[in-house]
Amino acid sequence: MVFKKRLDHGFNGFQVPAIPRAPRSARRRGLHKKTVEDSQICAFELLASIAGKLLQESESSASSNASEGNNQPSTSKDVKREQQNGDKPFMAGWTNQGSCGDSSLASELASQNINLKCILKEFSHAESDDALEHNSIINNSDCSQKVSEDVKSVICKSKTDFGNYSSKVEGDYPHFGESCDANVKNEIQRQQEVEGLKTEGVNTFSSKEPMDSCLKSLAAMDPDSNVKLPLRQDPVPDASFSRHGNDIMLVSRDDDENLSRCFKPSTKIKASRTPPRIADRRIRKLLNSKYWKVAPKLKDCELSRSDGGLKPLYRKRKTFCSRERCHRDILFKRRKMFDQSSVVISDGGFSSESVSNSPEKGMTEDKTASAAMLHGANRVSSSVMGHQAPYRSKDSHVKFSIKSFRVPELYIDVPETATVGSLKRSVMEAVTAILGGGLHVGILLQGRKVRDDNRTLLQTGISCKDNLDSVGFTLEPSTVQTSPPMCSDDLPPLLTCDSSQLLTSSPGNPVLESVISDPLTDPLPLTNSGNHIESNNDTVSSHIDTTDKTTPDSKALVALPAMSMDALAVAPLNQKTRHSELVQRRTRRPFSVSEVEALVHAVEELGTGRWRDVKLCAFENADHRTYVDLKDKWKTLVHTARIAPQQRRGEPVPQELLDRVLAAHAYWSQHPAKQHGKLQAGTLKIMEASGK
DNA sequence: ATTAGGG
DNA sequence: CCCTAAT
Helix, strand or coil: CHHHHHHHHHHHCCCCCCHHHCCHHHHHHHHHHCCCCHHHHHHHHHHHHHHHHHHHHHHHHHHHHHHHCCCCCCHHHHHHHHHHHHCCHHHHHHHHHHHHCCHHHHHHHHHHCHHHHHHHHHHHHHHHHHHHCCCCCCCHHHHHHHHHHHHHHHHHHHHHHHHHHHHHHHHHCHHHHHHHHHHHHHHHHHHHHHHHHHHHHHHHHHCCCCCHHHHHHHHHHHHHHHHHHHHCCCHHHHHHHHHHHHHHHHHHHHHHHHHHHHHCCCCHHHHHHHHHHHHHHHHHHCCCCCCCCHHHHCCCHHHHHHHHHHHHHHHHHHHHHHHHHHHHHHHHHHCCCCCCCCCCCCCCCEEECCEEECCCCCCCCCCCCCCHHHHHHHHHHHHHHHHHHHHHCCCCCCCEEECCCCCCCEEEECCCCCCHHHHHHHHHHHHHHHHHHCEEEEEEECCEEECCCCCCHHHHCCCCCCCHHHEEEEEEECCCCCCCCCCCCCCHHHHHHHHHHHHHHHHHCCCCCCCCCCHHHCCCCCCCCCCCCCCCCCCCEEEECCCCCCCHHHHHCCCCCHHHHHHHHHCCCCCCCCCCCCCCCCCCCCCCHHHHHHHHHHHHHHCCCCHHHHHHHHCCCCCCCCHHHHHHHHHHHHHHHHCCHHHCCCCCCCHHHHHHHHHHHHHHHHCCCCCHHHHHHHHHHHHHHHCC
16 A cells, blocks of 8 residues: 555655545455556656666675675565575565665564564564563563664665665656655564564464464454555565465575674664653653754664655745744744754654553543644544553553643645734644544654554553553554645655555554454544545645654654765664643743742742752742743843843843842852851842942 | 753 | 853
8 A cells, every 4th residue: 555655745746645445345355366557657657667676686696795795785685685596686675775774664664563563572472582582571571662663763774775776766756765764764664564464473383483373463463464565556565475375484584693793782772772761751751852952962873764765855945935924933832843954853742741640540531722622533433442441451441631632733835925824724624634534543662663553552562560650652643645636746755655654554454453343433623534635715724743752663664865874873772752841832921020039038048059948948839830940940040130121021020130130149259158147147248239 | 860051 | 042062
């Protein structure tokens, strides 16, 4: 599906095929039968041709690489080789392409599918045993997580190898290249998955893997997986599948090797694991950084890639909207926008990190008021959650309270002449479009996406006692269709990726990836299935950007050109999932004169540099005034006191207070913190100095 | 968690 | 106010 879509993208312009929407069953069937639609075929052909080129090149390069050693080889590559042995060259070609492109995307996409997920999980499992050297499988979650990471890294590496190819391709077919990459990625991923599946199957049968869960999942998925894979429409997958049957073991082995290689060389692995903590912490704190500083540190191939890919888009946007900056600003306020140049904009779709779990009862009220829609989502999700808990274990229930969901940034272009009302409408439309399209709910555990829907909370490690605080939810757009109407030009590359991703998810799953199936969900005001963004009348256009960055996986989504390579080479460690969060700014609350007075007084006594104490002494009961706020206010007070009264804004502060501010500031500048006992003296001095 | 500063 | 680096 994705594949097709992308192709369409590149070639036909910006059509986001509604195909994904097509009944799954139908699709499956078609795939299964290997029936390909005309359009698909065309796309495929093109792709194939490119693939052929790439293949040729890659092969030559591969040989060279092989001679060099395994340092650079990517998993995909290895796999490729193996496949080559027993597989069609074609496959190899694909693989190469895949390597060229982002693999991360693929992973993401893959994740979307439950079936795929399962497979992945399985795969990871197998991998984990060998490559990770970890004892037996501890938790499924663990394994899967690790695995996914591994896969990613591997992919990245492969990318490095073939980076040049990709560039080539792009040059020839700008748009196509992008789509291609994405597709390739997907392909690769799929392949891997497939292999993994096979492997799993083999293992299972061979009784190598005792995992119950594996078996279970396998059994569950089997039917689906078979069907689904074919869906891809790629002849390749099928072929590989059928052929591989026997080779599975071999393949897996290779994969393992690759993995090991990848990891061994560097401590990267460790690093990659470590980060999660940070991420968690962050999440917990709900710290939202507008920008991902990660950019410079990008270690993730995915991440890096995303950057690159996005950049172009950004520029475009900027260009486009530059003149509407004002409006945009407004928008910004509504939704935080990131336009860090290098950093990916797409912030992980909707990351709702603000989920808080209350072990106790009831869901807490949503304080977030970002948007009505949010609330709605919120409710839904929460309700869902509640629902879920009971589902499996009657023993204990896990209560989740979701304070807010974050929505991916929305880009909305509005003419300067547009009215506020139209702006509102635009935003609303965009929102509804997203919601209407369907949202996926993702579960984050320790910053990582939990993909296996079959797992129980208990199994996953989500329970009251455990790390409820490390659980997060994400809302992800499941569809891209909304965008089509707007600007076909902007979307191409980047969007393609996103869309594909989204598509992947959307197709099979109704709406909620993990949990939502509850009737309650529907009630959402937001859910206007019928509402698409209609750009009519006032609204010039509304553009929704939905890139998901929440999860490590999501990172992959974005496409990134050259940088990625470097990043990869340097270190793929950072799996830090920077959750993008758009935490809304605290509401502004100007200091009242009385507050200023209290502040001044406190500072006079305590001095500057003991804001904690100041807070305690003078703003004990003002929860909204943090010591940082007080410090900042002091800063502004000092500034205010120094500038001409005419330049001062806001509620005028009595000159008397300002004088005291200056006096105190001067005093404490000379007398660094003193202990309490001496405060008085200091205060007195200040008083004298100020003449008051 | 605080402090200190830059944005 | 926000965001960070340092403590």
